[in-house]
Amino acid sequence: MASGFSFGSASSASNPTQGDISKDATLQNGPEDSISDLAWAPVTNHLAVASWDKKVRIYEIDDNTGQGVGKAAFDHEGPVLSCAWFQDGTKVVGGGADKAARVLDLGSNGAPAMQVAAHDQPIRCVKMYNDGRNDILITGSWDKTIKYWDFRSQQPAATLQLQERCYTMDRRNQLLVVGTADRYINVINLEKPTEMYKTIQSPLKWQTRVVSCFTDASGFAVGSIEGRCAIQYVEEKDSSLNFSFKCHRDTDTTQRDVSKVYSVNAISFHPEHGTFSTAGSDGTFHFWDKDAKHRLKGYPNVGGSITATGFNGKGDLFAYAVSYDWSKGYAGNSPQYPTKICLHKIIGDECKPRPGGKKR
Structure with a gap:
């Protein structure tokens, strides 16, 4: 694995690739506690937001202004840790610390969310998948299992045992990637959902925070608590393209060669260009081109951790969601800490690959 590529400092204010957040819009009536997850509807501009205040909120976003209007919400019995949309955009699912997954049908005229899944421990991640016939809910839990639910039964259609607690999960097409405690990364082909296609130890040396699948499902990115990101391809024939790089680090001006290291909390791939974002505990987000190994844009501090x-x-x-991420423990939180959802309009070439780069 090559690791010598330098994307440049991810926090240099003098860098000419510095982006602008001055026109970013903040959603009104946002969550009242830390935001754990957000998910866009597949086609429409509706945004689902899961938070520690035990709610999933759904907003309708104006494409031109970035302003949002609350359209619906549903409750869990504990903090909600993940949310996802059905592929037709008619329903939203949440999973949380109450060990349950619940679904709200947005066309149900006010009917409450229904519980559709259960685990022995909190559900950390939920993703939706359509196998060509049915909508399948995939749940990843701290009880060290992945379960698949087809909604025609109260019991899971299948269960896959993990080595450790599920910390993060992402799906693209038939590719499912699950990151667990102890730095295991499991790759699953959803055509054979009860088998591990491949298991690796994370190429990063510290705890995995996030995995995110490439737009074309040929690989995935991994982010960890040590301010590093790894690019990994699924197939061995592409392994020469694997690499890792430093990000979300600040140079300590008082001590030479000392860096402040921040957790990489979120990685998202652009649906058209295949470029990607990283966001972290340092309160910044950045856009990258993995094929050109180049940082496209870096943005100023937003005033709190991006979760x-x-x-x-x-x-x-x-x-992007700004809220306390508990990276500094209980003492780092305060009533004044910002909790908000912001929307950044993509303008011009902010997310476009560098000319000559291979589109993935």
């Missing part, structure tokens, strides 16, 4: 991100279906809006 979740996502591009909408057209790729012209980038949502």
Whole structure:
């Protein structure tokens, strides 16, 4: 694995690739506690937001202004740790610390969310998948299992045992990637959902925070607590393209060769260009071109840790959640800490690959 590529400092204010957040819009009536996840509807500009205040909120976003209007919400019995949309955009699912997954049908005229899945421990991640016939809910839990649910039964259609607790999960087409405690990364082909296609130890040396699949499902990115990101391809024939790089680090001006290291909390791939974002505990987000090994844009500090991100279906809006991420423990939190969802309009070439770079 090559690791000598330098994307440049991810926090240099003098860098000519510095982006602008002055026109970013903040959603009104946002969550009242830390934001754990957000998810865009597949086609429309609706945004689902999961938070520690035990709610999933759904907003309708104006494509031109970035302003949002609350359209619906549903409750869990504990902090909600993940949310996802059905592929037709009619329903939203949440999974949380109450060990349950619940679905809200947005066309149900006010009917409450229904519980559709259960685990022995909190559900950390939820993703939706359509196998060509049915909608399948995939749940990843701290009980060290992945479960698949087809909604025609109260029991899971299948269960896959993990080595450790599920910390992060992403799906693109038939590719499912699951990151667990102890730095295991499991690659699953959803055509054979009860088998591990491949298991690796993370190329990063510290705890995995996030995995995110490439737009073309040929690989995935991994982010960790040590301010590093790894690019990994699924197939061995592409392994020469694997590499890792430093990001979300600040040079300590008082001590030479000392860096402040921040967790990479979120990685999102642009739906059209295949470029990607990283966001972290340092309160910054950045856009990257993995094929050209180049940072496209870096953005100023947003005033608090960024805990979740996502591009909408057209790729012209980038949502990011600002809230406390507990990276500094209980003592780092305060009533004044910002909790908000912001929307950044993608303008010009902000997310376009460098000329000559291979599109993935």
